[in-house]
Amino acid sequence: MFILSHLVAGIIVGIILARAFRDRRAIPAAAFGALLPDIIDKPLGHVFLAMGYGRIYSHTLLFLLCAVLVGTIVYWRYRSVLALAAAAGIASHQVLDAMWREPTNWLYPFLGPFSYSGEGRSIVDLIMSELAEPTEWILFAAVILFGLAYLYGGRYEAIRARFAPLLDRAFLVLGLLLLAAGLWVAGSVFLHQPCMLTAMRSPEDHLICGLVIALAGVAAFSCRNME
Structure with a gap:
């Protein structure tokens, strides 16, 4: 899914959490969480690892579960919804990317190493597809x-x-x-x-x-x- 779709989904999740917890800071926190997997994985997969693929570590269910755990602990200890909202944003990102269609990557490392298309798309290609x-x-x-x-x-x-x-x-x-x-x-x-x-x-x-x-x-x- 494209970046603004992720951002808007995060904003929607944030609005729901802001009303539930009466804390408007949940909106930017969830929006940030919705963008975080691509902020991490796109440069990592397309540039540093030269995989031509950007749905790796932070697109995994393990990453999401860790984020939920951290968010729950932070809320229980400090009564702050920010980390939990960010985790909800990460969850929305994985839903929009339909990660269940790529079980090897989503359930990494339990089903083996990452599998990817190897299509060699560059960051420029991604930007142009966004604009189009x-x-x-x-x-x-x-x-x-x-x-x-x-x-x-x-x-x-x-x-x-x-x-x-x-x-x-x-x-x-x-x-x-x-x-x-x-x-x-x-x-x-x-x-x-x-x-x-x-x-x-x-x-x-x-x-x-x-x-x-x-x-x-x-x-x-x-x-x-x-x-």
Whole structure:
């Protein structure tokens, strides 16, 4: 899955945890966790190890379990949700990458060494594929508005009082557009029709991506009338 899909999924997870634990810091923590596996594995796999593959150590179930364990201990000891939110973001990353399709890598080291395509994709190739993916541009707008909601929510009262009505309308429009786009992408799987909103080929990836976009629309609705 692409980077902004991971980021938005992390933001959605963070919003849920922020409301459950009443701690808005869970949002950036989960967003960071959602990006962390690629931050670690992409340079490691594509540059330093020259594998041409970027789903290795931090894409494993073992890495996720360690992150959950650390998050649980930190929450139990310090009552801080940050590490636990980061672990939830890591979990969302592995779900979006559908790591169960690569059991040898996901369950490493229990099924042997990593297996990979060896297709030799470079970092430049990855960046170009990101720029060519239409859903990433859709989610870019969501990331910008979610960022504004986080910055202005509960802070900068004078600025928020001035721009809150505008942001409310923007979130309403964005939420409707994201929900429609998400249903279009996901629905194309069941209708067996091509979808111009994504260049992905796997029906499973279509379904996951569509779900993320639709949930981003729901999250946009929840950001209206920010407190």
